[in-house]
Amino acid sequence: KAGVTQTPRYLIKTRGQQVTLSCSPISGHRSVSWYQQTPGQGLQFLFEYFSETQRNKGNFPGRFSGRQFSNSRSEMNVSTLELGDSALYLCASSLGTGEETQYFGPGTRLLVL
């Protein structure tokens, strides 16, 4: 089975721009979670989507949003980028029917200048 894929792998943006990141889960997985990893804050949970609905949410401002499509692929959007948004953005997928194991993708490295 193919693993979780994320595109793009690397991205450079400037302050004030917006960015959209994509995540394709493992085939058959319906839950997609997003995490932000920075050197200062470590790995932090952003939100989780299941069946095209946001089911769980972390403590991030409204500039961070996401959506999930009917094929379970998910996108994450960050508007009005700030320097502090520079991070590794990770998505993880799982079956979604319970608290099963989450499998992570390779991440998207975002640099905001």
Add this chain to the structure above:
Amino acid sequence: DAKTTQPPSMDCAEGRAANLPCNHSTISGNEYVYWYRQIHSQGPQYIIHGLKNNETNEMASLIITEDRKSSTLILPHATLRDTAVYYCIVRVANSGGSNYKLTFGKGTLLTVNP
């Protein structure tokens, strides 16, 4: 979710067993212990998880104490490629999908030396 405590770093000689401890003294009865590892700048890799009993898979063994307040991840024959940050996570199960957040601490940086 219960808080976990791990040593910030450990060293291990190549070919020897690496034993990574984790303390989770406030764990609840319905919380699993999960282990992930992250090689520099890659996505975390799932290793193993357990509830009460010891578990073993092709990557590692997980030993959970009888009172469930601590656990040890064992890599039986460490290689240089096992150098990574290892995270111990305690997570509620069976909450009907209301708790999908994995709470990562700082983990243990395991360095395998030749």
